[in-house]
Amino acid sequence: MSAKGASSAVVIGASGGIGAAFEAALIEEGAFDVVHGFARSREGAQHLDLTDEASIVAAAGHVAKGPPPSLVIVATGLLHEGDLGPEKALRDLDGEWLARNYAVNAIGPVLVAKHFLPLLPKVGRPVFAALSARVGSISDNGLGGWHGYRASKAALNMLVRNLAIEERRRNSRSIVVALHPGTVDTPLSQPFQGNVPPGRLFDPERAALQLLDVIEELKVPDSGKLFDYEGKEIQP
Known part of the structure; x- marks a missing residue:
């Protein structure tokens, strides 16, 4: 990737598998003057909890002190937590778990946008990208199930368009986009990797580089859309 003038890149969720890979790749490329990595598990200026708007405000304030961010990546997501995971049927629905899915997969990223989009420069080609999922596509849904994850990612896709x-x-x-990384070998996908076809389970480093290549090729008319790791648009 390339950036003109003094600029920074921001990775939200930098302690996760793909988030850490994004942060490492951006630092290694050296195209940005500063690479900010934020995560719930980090302390001090690098702390950001998607469910705590005050921490998002603080993180944005920290970034605002330096070069403007020409790239912001929200590399977060929730699929399972403790004994809770994707629902297989209507009988498995739980209101609190649904709310938790929305809080992390949809509300958190849009609150990041609320405070970080105003920091993007009005020169160059600034990009705000949030990790979504193909299963959030209503038109692509032929299997059903996974109600909370599907619905919260569909909500994220709509919010990205807005x-x-x-x-x-x-x-x-x-440019504001949602990105589908495929199935990445991280704790998020670990319980479900047995169903992944051979050759379709990506290591985090490969996934991050693929998506950075997709971001590099984005044009202004692409804003508001969902793209997969090959740069192909996924219909809503």
Whole structure:
């Protein structure tokens, strides 16, 4: 990736498998003056909890002190937690678990956008990207199940479209997208990797580099869309 002038990159969820790979790849590329990595498990200025808007505000304030961010990646997601995981049927629905899915997969990323999009410069080609999932596509849903994860990712995709429309009025050069990384070999996917076809389970480093290549090729008309790791658009 390339960046003109002094700029920074931001990775939200930098302690996770793919988030850490994003952070490492961006540092290694050296295209940005500063690479900020934030995570719930980190302390001090690097702490950010998607369910705590005050921590998002603090993180944005920290970034605002330096070069403007021309790339912001929200590399977070929730699929299972403790004994809770994707619902197989309607009888498995639990209101608190549904709310937790929405809090992490949809509400948290849009709150990050609320405080970080205003920091994007009005020059160059700034990008805000949030990790979503193909299973959040309503038109692609032929299996059902996984109600909370599917619905919260579908909500994220809609919010990305909304953000793109509003951001275009403020900054005509910015790009806001959702990205599908495929199935990545991380704790998030670990319980479900047995169903992944051979050759379709990606290591985090490969997944991060693939998505950085996709980001590199994005154009302003791509804003508001969902793309997979090959750069192919996924219909909502």
